[in-house]
Amino acid sequence: MEWLPHARRLAHQIVRPESRWHEAVAGVPRHQFVPRWWEPDGEVWTVRTGAAAPDLWLEKAYEDQTLVTRVDAFHADHAADGDAIDGGTPTSSSTLPSLVVRMYRHAMIGDGHQVLVTTGSGYGTALACVRLGSEHVTSIDIDEHLVNLATDRLTRFGESPRTMVCDITGALPGQYDRIVSTVSVRPVPVSWLQALKTGGRLVTTIAGTGLILTADKTADGGAVGRIEWDRAGFMRTRHADTYEHPADDVWKGAAQDSGEDALTSRYPLLFPPDAWDVMSMLELQLPGIRYRKQQDGDTRTVWLLHPDGSWARATATGLLDSPTVHQSGPRRLWSDLDRVRNRLNREGALPVYGAQATIRPDGTTTLTRGSWTATL
Structure with a gap:
């Protein structure tokens, strides 16, 4: 398939040519990481298979949009083209590329940094590998099937980051300069603070909000940062096959x-x-x-x-x-x-964006802006 022109077009749309992320977006075959996806139509989710419609596959894969790869416990990879689910909650996806790059930019990733990222389809991991080198990237997900698929697809692409099945809210497998989570959390897991090197930075979103939190680890084991003047929404962390719906x-x-x-x-x-x-x-x-x-x-x-x-x-x-x-x-x-x-x-405005963030070593996070304060 002639995918390179599509990837280059996507790169030109979302990243300036002088950016270090431009080469990554232009050179990663996103379609290989999302061969099947769930397409919504109202309350109904229908599987689309790239091999059955190559033109549509290239169109969807190289649009700047999120592609849902899992609904509740149902992987698109396990379904046939046209299979449908009435209702259901998305539980994994390939995040729109511009948002992945924005999250990495918020992390202020530099050459030689050891970076922990979340796996999902593996596309975001591939971007990090191209930018940093596989030896600097660790990618984790709670879903063993997703980790295995992403590992295989990354290998075929020529990248070999460290991949692991791991609950991102639990103990993490190493020490890192950056943690970038494309799943949302509340509160900030203590394990992140323990796994970050002093001066290291975490980037995530607060569950149920459109708030991007960035924070740098301090010598006391906590962190300080802010809510960015930017917005994003990610799926919440889950700890089993699907979400509870209390x-x-x-x-x-x-x-x-x-x-x-x-x-x-x-x-x-x-x-x-x-x-x-x-x-x-x-x-x-x-x-x-x-x-x-x-x-x-x-x-x-x-x-x-x-x-x-x-x-x-x-x-x-x-x-x-x-x-x-x-x-x-x-x-x-x-x-x-x-x-x-x-x-x-x-x-005329709400104080959530631009708020200062203070994270204690136990993960308690306090947001302040002027006289307003909120504690997670």
């Missing part, structure tokens, strides 16, 4: 019940994942909220669900109409959301 137990009541409280919001209906700063602020205050939405004609409904039994359902017809809200449980989730929007409306 908020699903709340769904039955939230779907139709009138709840314990009803009100009319002062703001137009918002699906929080469409407004990352709002969602991030809410998640920092009350971690674990899950979101659902539905549209029936002109009527739109958004649900907020929390494992503690709290739920909120907001429904509106017009785009600018204030929604009718029903909520129940220990917390009034939509009222919490409206308080975040009140602050945004009052101050």
